[in-house]
Amino acid sequence: MIVTTQKPLDEILDFISPYTNVLIAGCDGCTQPPRGLREAKTLSQLLELGGKLRNKDFNFKTTTTAKQCDYYLTTSALKPQIEEMEAVLSLACGIGVQTLAELFTEIPAFPVQNTHFMGAEEREAGILEERCVGCGDCLIALTGGICPVARCSKGLLNGACGGSKDGKCELNSERDCGWILIYEQLKKQGKLQNLKEFRPPRDYQLSAWRVTT
């Protein structure tokens, strides 16, 4: 899932303050926590209140799309609704916002969310943790299925750095050391010899801006 957090209301109000008719578009895709129609309606109510405090009345319309990053789905869902709108607020991740900006070039698209990472829900419900940064050269076959790029604070491909204490990262004592996790996993699987394999520096060309499907 793509993990996002909502921007402060004041920042969102600043985006839309020059406009009156604003479409709030949710996304039912992979953004977490969910940002669909219900969240769009809740946001419209909060922004209405915030607007009143600034002596500004907005006219909000709310909607959602199955996947805002899908050009076809988003065009068919939003095109009929976007007429007469002056701006659109997107509840999707940064990819969804950019899709709106490309599809509807006449009106500005603003992000409601800050997009953080691709993550998973921890066993402790409600905690989302980074698992993948989309490096383009997945090497977790060698590291016991645990990503060193996302889970080591320094993104070390040949860990550990030596600073870990009690299994925690030296840069963040609340965070498990990614390389200790990898070590423990490989130990359980009888594959500690993997740690002796040198992994060359990351090739940033592989985080390509475009791939062919």
Ligand code: SF4
């Ligand atoms: S190695 Fe790269 S592609 Fe694989 S999980 Fe980690 S960041 Fe994602």
Ligand code: SF4
């Ligand atoms: S302590 Fe572990 S997670 Fe933190 S930077 Fe060092 S190897 Fe990476």
